[in-house]
């Protein structure tokens with residue numbers, strides 16, 4: 001362990017061994033109320049308790065002033081100290097030795113040795129998978145597959161791309177002998193079948209997949225991304241969260257970009273996008289792994305570059321992605337440029353078609369996140385009427401509001417007025433009235449609540465039930481998608497439950513990864529007293545209500561398309577639209593009947 005950096009693992013150990021309830025109790029009196037503890041908020045003046053602590057989630061939240069967070073944040077706030085000092089105090093109390101404060105002493109040597117072994121097991125597995133790809137007869141289909149995707153032998157070498165044979169326990173037999181079972185299990189290289197005893201209980205996690213080793217900044221293998229060769233599902237399988245791997249923190253190929261001396265970074269989403277770029281000589285491309293960007297991601301890369309380019313689709317989905325990502329950058333005081341490729345093209349395809357020069361030229365078209373969101377939202381066909389324009393301003397205003405720089409605010413208000421073709425003074429007046437309304441609504445002497453407008457009840461309830469483990473994410477599967485949630489704050493939280501790669505709901509690995517702007521809402525929903533009589537029924541009702549809203553949105557869109565088709569005299573289009581409209585209404589009436 002060098003310098004002042006303390007490993008995340010150590011931070012987690014301190015967190016695990018500390019208790020928020022007893023720490024808070026040193027500053028105020030807490031009373032048990034349902035599943036939570038409540039008391040008078042130490043951060044604002046109040047007569048009735050609105051400060052709440054959830055002991056199982058280890059989160060606090062004040063319903064009066066909106067502050068919230070975990071044990072570190074509580075201590076930092078109440079003592080007015082920075083993170084390292086908060087960590088030091090809690091560690092001292094929990095009996096965890098921090099290396100930089102007690103030089104010459106090692107923290108928990110057993111845990112360190114095991115972590116070291118996990119790295120070694122990953123390294124050995126990567127070497128074995130790589131050999132299997134190059135040498136084994138069963139590796140032939142994988143070699144063909146990579147060749148078909150235009151990947152050269154040098155690239156396979158450079159990224160040590162590998163292949164897991166289509167056998168149940170190949171890795172276990174070949175590499176497994178060198179490592180204890182618990183190490184392989186903790187590295188998530190193998191899994192254990194429930195209810196089976198002995199050796200037969202274990203099997204390889206990755207089978208019949210092309211594998212990309214994921215490395216940390218020291219180029220140590222921390223996990224793998226695996227792709228199937230055919231159409232089977234899931235298309236991509238990543239190492240789940242382990243002691244050494246967290247997808248909300250690591251990037252694929254960041255080690256290589258850093259080694260290549262990258263002065264800027266281009267963030268994409270897929271392994272093949274990264275590989276195609278590097279192969280073409282663009283070596284500053286990195287990828288997230290099936291997760292949205294997090295604050296932790298940004299803090300990791302801003303150490304050596306603030307020049308970041310993101311690639312989003314050139315449609316409404318891309319605009320939404322930009323709006324979700326913008327607060328993150330604003331919060332971290334960073335900026336990013338957004339580039340889009342022609343619809344339906346990913347960087348892999350684009351680079352293979354246009355080459356390095358074409359790709360670099362494209363990158364010059366970068367727009368800021370907010371400019372991109374504004375222009376995409378206005379260009380997509382569904383935003384034309386005055387209602388739609390109002391809707392856009394309502395979505396963009398909160399982003400502009402977060403900007404600390406008045407000139408920047410002014411720039412975007414101007415852009416907004418130009419692209420929406422609304423008088424600039426009207427936009428400014430609307431923006432100003434929105435601000436004063438918010439300030440006027442809160443009694444003097446209190447900080448403004450962290451959240452702005454009211455949350456849709458059904459979306460808020462689902463998020464809260466998920467956060468409190470009262471609802472399993474599988475209940476949402478095939479019912480609603482992430483995009484069906486209309487509130488961007490709720491989407492931000494639920495994105496941790498959404499596997500974007502596979503388009504499905506799943507349990508998040510680490511719940512303490514809330515991005516800073518969402519933290520207050522996150523903590524509030526985590527400690528909120530739900531008190532529903534029948535949780536399952538409530539959840540079902542909320543899901544139904546979301547589905548119904550989605551169907552209504554779709555049917556009103558189709559309705560306006562029917563009118564257009566009618567005007568244009570396109571009878572066959574009209575007929576097919578009417579059929580779709582009819583089907584939607586039928587589904588909707590079923591929903592409301594069963595409701």
Ligand SMILES: [Zn+2]
Nearest residue numbers: 041044062065
């Ligand atoms: Zn408070």
